[in-house]
Amino acid sequence: MNGLSDHVRAVEATLFAAEAPLSPAEIADYVGEHVDVAQALAELHAHYSGRGIELVERGKAWHFQTAPDLAHILRPEREESRRLSRAAVETLAIIAYHEPVTRAEIEAIRGVQISKGTLDVLMEAGWVRPAGRREVPGRPLTFATTATFLQHFGLSSRRDLPGIDDLKAAGLLDPIEAALEQMGGEQLELESADEED
Structure with missing residues (x-):
């Protein structure tokens, strides 16, 4: 026995067998309203932390996935890369x-x-x-x-999407801002030259 209660094991089995991520309400439909689904999810999340698979929440739905650092093992030899325009x-x-x-x-x-x-x-x-x-x-x-x-x-x-400060810290906005500042400076120089004429 792994130390998990029957209720937690029922939630684990439900998520393992599910074809798609499940919300807590959908899990409760399977395991029953008497099960504290939130508590069971918290226990499972902790139990699988650092393992080869982990329990994750995405968009208010829960599912098991391969640990990100091991995903390369399961990828096929030849990946089809599709670049977005x-x-x-x-x-x-x-x-x-x-x-x-x-x-x-x-x-x-x-x-x-x-x-x-x-x-x-x-x-x-x-x-x-x-x-x-x-x-x-x-x-x-x-x-x-x-x-x-x-x-x-x-x-x-x-x-969790990066904000403006995150993008600046990553250096993704600096070239744009520098170009805009330079254009603004050139515009000011042109305006002052026009005023002098």
Whole structure:
């Protein structure tokens, strides 16, 4: 016996046999309302911490996954690498940070139109899903990220997305800011030259 109670073992078995991540309410449907699912999940999370597989929460649903440091062992020898276009990456970022968002809002933020294929690629990858219609004239479709998106990028929730300070610390915003500051400086020089004339 491994020291886990029957209730905890029932939750463990339910998650192990599930085809997809389960929310605590869905787990309770299997094991019964009398089981403290939150406590069982906490025990299992601690029990599997540091092992070859671990229990993780992604988008308020729980599942077992291979420990990230061992994932390379299970990958096939030949990986098919599919690079996203710049438009797809920008669109995915806008959806992740602003969801639920309409196609028109994505285009307004990007400043250019997006092709239908861009959203199709993101939906085919399982990272983006339709999220209902906005209650405005025309009832445009909105888009949001999925649990697969969170899982792929190792995020527990959208709150784990890097903020502006994180991006600056990683050096991802510095070139843009430097260019904008330089353009602003050049603009000021031009304006002062115009005033002198």
